[in-house]
Amino acid sequence: MDFYYMPGSGGCRTVIMVAKALGLELNKKLVNTLEGEQLKPEFVKLNPQHTIPTLVDNGFSIWESRAIAVYLVEKYGKDDSLFPKDPKKQAVVNQRLQFDLGTLTDAFSKYYYPLFRTGKPGTDEDLKRIETAFGFLDTFLEGHEYVAGDNLTVADIAILANVSTFDVVEFDFSKYSNVVRWYANAKKVTPGWDENWEGLQQMKFSFFIPEVNNSLPFSNMDFYYMPGSGGCRTVIMVAKALGLELNKKLLNTMEGEQLKPEFVKLNPQHTIPTLVDNGFSIWESRAIAVYLVEKYGKDDSLFPKDPKKQAVVNQRLYFDMGTLYDSFVKYYYPYFHTGKPGTDEALKKIETSFGFLDTFLEGHDYVAGDQLTVADIAILATVSTFEIVEYDFSKFSNVTKWYANAKKVTPGWDENWAGLQAMKTFFEARQAAAK
CATH class of the missing domain: 1.20.1050.10 (Glutathione S-transferase Yfyf (Class Pi); Chain A, domain 2)
Structure with missing residues (x-):
């Protein structure tokens, strides 16, 4: 059963819950209606109304969530409790x-x-x-x-x-x-x-709040992003900590939108996240994070001016990119391309990275000093990504303790988690496709 959906849609959520109640597995296929994917000829052929949710069960195509729900019970229900025959x-x-x-x-x-x-x-x-x-x-x-x-x-x-x-x-x-x-x-x-x-949560943070924010006063900061990206989630949390509103512009890298000439003009590396602040264009999440604190921070708590303290924060930021996140990429990114993980050696690099982080945190509540900094926020975005793919880091006790606290004290955690759900959906789809 192919199930065409978006996670935030009420009708789609109805069908997902009904399927769960029936013990059915849906082959979920994300349809980005904001990008007009429902208008593609291959989808219109399945559903001339081009709406979601749409279910295709062994060639039989049906849409409208309540019709799908009843169909699933009538065909696959072990009894009529969910939809009585009386x-x-x-x-x-x-x-x-x-x-x-x-x-x-x-x-x-x-x-x-x-x-x-x-x-x-x-x-x-x-x-x-x-x-x-x-x-x-x-x-x-x-x-x-x-x-x-x-x-x-x-x-x-x-x-x-x-x-x-x-x-x-x-x-x-x-x-x-x-x-x-x-x-x-x-x-x-x-x-x-x-x-x-x-x-x-995805509906609230990816669609509802960004649109509302467009009507609110904020600096002219256009933020090109995808909700699942770790770097994008880092910037969102830093902006939240600073009380800044970002004019979010969804960039679907899966469709190659980052290669459009108008975007390449802003960022010749054509990567996300990219921030454009009153004409000034900057990319790479950690560079953006530091820029926002330096320009808009009311104090230097998130990125201290003291050279020694700042050096430790910078070291942790480079560690996050060059060691921790790099180990994630080497082991888990093959899933996105082939449905299979990286090598045992790549897995060992993850364990080594978490070992380093555990050592950094020995006797400390935060990763780079005695208070929350941009280093904590960047590493929180990365570690939470490991959680969503169910990597078990419980044996690293200092990391576990820090992570539990960081989730509580970091502004924007909820939006970070909501973005991860979008990534999780894609990840699980790749895993299922590989089976």
């Missing part, structure tokens, strides 16, 4: 599915979608529609644990995908006590909830 029970499930699409989703779209385009929400009337929709849902749940009966159904899963979207954009539905009670339980009992939440 006409009355099924009718209630169908009503809730229609409510989810025609009322709840529609209310979200009218109020929040303008934020994606203009940076401003919909009207007060549109907000009222959301409140009305939640009022209906609260009534449906009066005296019930689930939205359409006495057990979890596809209606709960679809509405969970939707309500969690309202949650991530911080709509306050706390006054709807039945919804709050149901939501807390649904998160616990619905298979695939974690992946649903990961997808929402």
